[in-house]
Amino acid sequence: MxxxxxxxxxxxxxxxxxxxxxxxxxxxxxxxxxxxxxxxxxxxxxxxxxxxxxxxxxxxxxxxxxxxxxxxxxxxxxxxxxxxSGKEAVAGPLRIGSSVSFGRLHIASRLAGFLDRYPQVQVDLQLNDQNQDLVSEGLDVTLRIGELRDSGLIARQIGTTHRVTLASPAYLAKHPAPQTPQELARHNCLLFNLLSSQNQWVYEKDGTRHSVKIKGNAQSNNSEAVREMVLAGLGIALSPLWLFFDDLKAGRVVALLQDYTPQSLPIHAVSAPNRRQSARVKAFIDYMADALTQAPELQPLR
CATH class of the missing domain: 1.10.10.10 (Winged helix-like DNA-binding domain superfamily/Winged helix DNA-binding domain)
Structure with a gap:
């Protein structure tokens, strides 16, 4: 045998x-x-x-x-x-998984550059806001935001999602802006409900941790839906900076509690432990790590 x-x-x-x-x-x-x-x-x-x-x-x-x-x-x-190593060509099918918003805004928009560099690769980008199972869905690599629960995966951190607390000018015209995290308890806070800490927002200031339990009348499992709620003046959200980067520059939303730093979330490229990381997978992870390092929307809010 x-x-x-x-x-x-x-x-x-x-x-x-x-x-x-x-x-x-x-x-x-x-x-x-x-x-x-x-x-x-x-x-x-x-x-x-x-x-x-x-x-x-x-x-x-x-x-x-x-x-x-x-x-x-x-x-x-x-x-x-x-x-x-060094003998295998960067070629063949590459099946990539990601959350919907991050995949649309930060992977799909960068595929042209990746495929210009590696024209023999054929990409299949699968977007889903639930954590995809690498094996059953046949994924070569998936990009995940947040702490990884499965320690058996092969993972490389390729970036960081910095988060920001924000609201629209329309909401703030009716509700005074919070000056401390504790004041968020008196506001309508909008939840992205796929995070394990969804109703507990955590900040840090001068080495001190501030945790507040928030509540609100609307939530979603899609971050772009939360963005639309914020733009409509429904409430306050704690969201990825990259999701509201253009809105902040255009004044459509206002950053709040800037003296307090929210917990950031790692971005990992993840592959299954029993699958050899092919040259095309390695090339894609290297490419994305370099691209995300240079992306202004992946840097801390100044």
Whole structure:
């Protein structure tokens, strides 16, 4: 038995949750995949997977073995990639994931420059405000804003989202601007509800942390919808500077609480741990890291 191949099939079955899906990927049959895993279990001397009519689940031993297999396969891929470094052309399909607003404003607008540099790459940009599953959606790389919850991913921080508290002149004409974070509790605050800390806004000033629980009568899972609410004078938002960069310059919104620094959010380029990072993935991550470093809307508010 090819142990490494069996380990790779085992990991893929767990990731896809289906013997038949992996069989289709590998252009083989479901009985063949089952035979490989039975042989692996026989050699190990125990069950890896508990099978039912509805789903697959790992045994305790299987969970430990799965974690080790992922590390081993990632190490093998890294070794091969290190050997082949410099030989692989930057070419082929590249499937990229991102949130809707960031992808539209900061990835789509930069693809022309990337593809001018690497004309043999074919990009498929998939936008979704829910965190996309790299494996099940077939993504090569995804850009995520915020702290990563899955420590098993391969991640590189390529930028920072600085946030700003703001409101429209129309809202401020009816409601005095808050002078401290605590005063936000008396205002109508608009929520982007995909952040884990959605109703707790945190600031820092002179080394002191200020946390305030906010409330409001409107929220959304899309940051551009929150932007439209702010522009319409509905309330105050704590949002990415890049989302309101042009609005601030044009005076359509006003920055508030500038003596207090909101928590910033990292921007990571993320890929699956058991997938070798191809030359085109590396080229895209390097390109975006350089572009975001130079982007004025990704710098702190002056």
């Amino acid at each position: 090819d142990k490494l191949n069996a380990m790779a099939i085992f990991v893929r079955v767990i990731e896809r949750g289906s013997f038949s899906a992996v069989a289709r990927e590998l252009h083989t049959t479901q009985p063949t995949i089952s035979k490989v895993l039975r042989a692996l279990e026989t050699e190990l001397g125990g069950k890896l997977i508990s099978r039912s009519t509805r789903k697959l689940s790992l045994t305790d031993e299987g969970q430990r073995y799965y974690s080790h297999c992922r590390q081993i396969l990632a190490a093998v891929d890294a070794a091969e990639h290190s050997f082949q």
